[in-house]
Amino acid sequence: MKRFISLFILLFVFIVIVQVFERPARETIMFFPIDPTVRFTTAETKLSLQSQKKENNYVVDWIVTSSLDRTAYLRQDISLLFANGRLISTQSKWKENGKNLIQQKRLEQKGSRLFQAISYHQGELHNGNDIRSSQKMSGDTLYVIDSSFAPLQSFRKPTTNEQKTWANTLNKQTQTxxxxxxxxxxxxxxxxxxxxxxxxxxxxxxxxxxxxxxxxxxxxxxxxxxxxxxxxxxxxxxxxxxxxxxxxxxxxxxxxxxxxxxxxxxxxxxxxxxxxxxxxxxxxxx
Known part of the structure; x- marks a missing residue:
């Protein structure tokens, strides 16, 4: 019985060690010298407003996509979303031996807000002991007007006098x-x-x-x-x-x-x- 227990403990330790050594690379962002021959064919952050409200809230879609022109040892994207000057959500995704990433979130919000998103896209490339990287940023801005005095609407750049007034108000709130x-x-x-x-x-x-x-x-x-x-x-x-x-x-x-x-x-x-x-x-x- 003691021998069986000892064998079991040894087997358990071996399994744990194997799991530790086989665990994939931890998600992280590390900068390495840029490889000028590698580029992102796609790097986009997009915010959009759904036309229909959900009860008393509206829904903002937040999509982050990127594609490298070749398979990388590690692909990583992170994104941050701010509303009226404060961080409300983040996204993060990574993939080993990949080149394409896509992330999406839907957020329920209420009240007029200035949404600002920024993303960092990175590829880590290994060639023997030589480690290089490729990087790009993307972002988007969306004004959402949710008021009893105006229909639900969104815009990136104000074009009408009404939109300019709202944009000025939200910009001032954010700056404060x-x-x-x-x-x-x-x-x-x-x-x-x-x-x-x-x-x-x-x-x-x-x-x-x-x-x-x-x-x-x-x-x-x-x-x-x-x-x-x-x-x-x-x-x-x-x-x-x-x-x-x-x-x-x-x-x-x-x-x-x-x-x-x-x-x-x-x-x-x-x-x-x-x-x-x-x-x-x-x-x-x-």
């Missing part, structure tokens, strides 16, 4: 929410020493280099920024007391980049009102 973090940083840093932008604005640097940087340097900065955002924001925000809090309810991250490109800061206000400042040293200086 995110201003607290910006005002706190004004007390700490010399504003003129930093470039500043909000996370959804980062998408424009898919196609153009950042101020005073080459295209390659911009890609390095963007890749390292997303690696840091994934670990220290997307997965949870570390507060001053050491606890980890969900990013849901936090404000749109403010990015401050020192003009000599030695470092950057990411600033957000958590759902319970604490200002959190993340610092990242850049891999190059100008």
């Amino acid at each position: 929410i995110v201003n607290k973090a910006a005002n706190e940083m004004d007390k700490i840093l010399k504003k003129d020493d930093y470039y500043h932008l909000y996370l959804p604005e980062l998408v424009q640097y898919n196609e153009q280099p950042f101020m005073d940087l080459t295209t390659n340097e911009t890609e390095v900065m963007v890749g390292n920024l997303w690696e840091g955002l994934y670990k220290n924001y997307f997965l949870g925000i570390k507060k001053q007391n050491g606890s980890i809090e969900s990013p849901i309810g936090s404000t749109v991250p403010l990015i401050l980049i020192k003009k000599d490109y030695s470092k950057l800061f990411v600033v957000t206000e958590t759902a319970d009102g604490e200002i959190v400042i993340l610092k990242q040293l850049l891999e190059f200086t100008k």
